Amino acid sequence: MSRYTTFRYCLDPTVEQSVMLARHAGAARFAFNQSLDFVKTALTKRKTSPEHPVPWTRFDLINAFNIWKKTEAAGRVFVISATGVTEVQVTGLSWRTEQQVFEEAAVDCGRALAAFSDSRTGKRAGRRIGFPRFKKKTKTVPAFRIRNKHAKAGRAAIRVGDQGAARSVTLPGIGALRVRDDTRRLRRMLSKGRAKILYATVSYRARRWWISLTTEASDLHFAHHHRPREDRDEGGWVGIDRGLTAFVVAANADGTEVARIDTAPKPLATGLDRQRRLAKSLSRKQKGSHNHRQAVTRLARHHRKIANIRRHFAHQVANRLVKTHDRLVVEDLNVVGMLGNRCLARAISDVGWSDFARLLVYKQAWRGGAVTVADRWYPSSKRCSACGTINPTQTLADRVFFCGCGFRADRDHNAAINLALWPTMQQTFSRSPDPRAGGRVTNVRRREGADRHLVGIGETVPVDAGTEVPATCVA
Secondary structure, X not given: OOEEEEEEEEEOOOHHHHHHHXXXXXXXXXXXXXXXXXXXXXXXXXXXXXXXXXXXXXXXXXXXXXHHOOOOOOOEEEEEOOOOOEEEEEOOOOOOOOHHHHHHHHHHHHHHHHHHHHHXXXXXXXXXXXXXXXXXXXXXXXXXXXXXXXXXXXXXXXEEOHHHOOOEEEEOOOEEEEEOOOOHHHHHHHHOOOEEEEEEEEEEEOOEEEEEEEEEEOOOOHHHOOOOOOOOOOOOOEXXXXXXXXXXXXXXXXXXXXXXXXXOOOHHHHOHHHHHHHHHHHHOOOOOOHHHHHHHHHHHHHHHHHHHHHHHHHHHHHHHHHHHOOEEEEEOOOHHHHOOOOOOHHHHHHHOHHHHHHHHHHHHHHOOOEEXXXXXXXXXXXXXXXXXXXXXXXXXXXXXXXXXOOOEEEHHHHHHHHHHOHHHHOOOOOOOOOHHHOOOOOOOOOOOOOOOOOOOOOOOOHHXXXXXXXXXXXX
């Protein structure tokens, strides 16, 4: 079984290569907008003629763009003959050298449309996805993607360390680009046949060009895999409780604490003073000036540094946990809902809970382990891990858990134990009866005007107008 991993490097292109990269990024943005325009035009025509086809999938968009780029709408010139007659000569799209960029941009548009339709039909989980929008030049991150095609001789179009230049990446149509980082690890995997480059994504962020090489690599060595467990073995689970005071507290089902990490870097809180100074300096610069662009670059690089520190720490903690434990349990936190708390939103954003859980899942899968997600409404912090009694009065300010049975423990430690017990309790766990929690709902007839759409509110009824006919007169 293969795994997918990405290698990211910072490019050091020349002035000519920077212009070429910017042209490719502009071509990708143009192709995406043109593909989206095909869809909107077809939807408008469909109102009058229902049989009119709408290019919705990525293959339809690629075919529609390939047909359009050869038409008069894509490009034309007026030619005046010797007799003075003006003729229209169809040239098509004049800059068609970035063929792969056009196709990948059409694929991105097709994926955006598929996400929109799946979100409306309920096939896509999470918050609702809106209809795709046109990409603006000033607000869109310049980026493009190129597939790694192989020639008949077997030579790949995207190569790393070609022609003796170790720190270089060769892209089709662009050439060899210098790389600032070390590419030794990827070059070794490619030379030994343990990895294959699928495509390269180039983006421009904080006044620097970055390249991400998505590869299909072989599995890790069997020495780095966890030992397989028997089907009857239901133990060995380790609960991981994520918090703010302690970033991670891990414990077994028997109550043994196996890990506690209190020294989270919290880069946002540490660099907040510098961020304020940079933001204030940016607000004082005139838009469009050279000083304004420099201030934007300094602030963007500061944000990138904060994100890199947070991501590096999450990788370290995730690697430590997946190397020592083969069965992990994490809780399904509603991070988006928690960010609504204005007192804790900054602290929650600074720890990166969602990204840490994502790292745990795929890193554990690489080593043959398992990660189970506990139900969102499982009361891990309010349940006593000794007797199972739930304390509904437990608040966030209570850092020590007390129970009537005499059990006393740290709040995070008790939650980690309960999470370790989740695989054996999920069959008997009953969800909350709260309708928002997905429990039972009682259908009660609503009074008039209690619904979301008000109907009949404020209207004059026959009784108020005095025109109601008595029942005796009707008889």
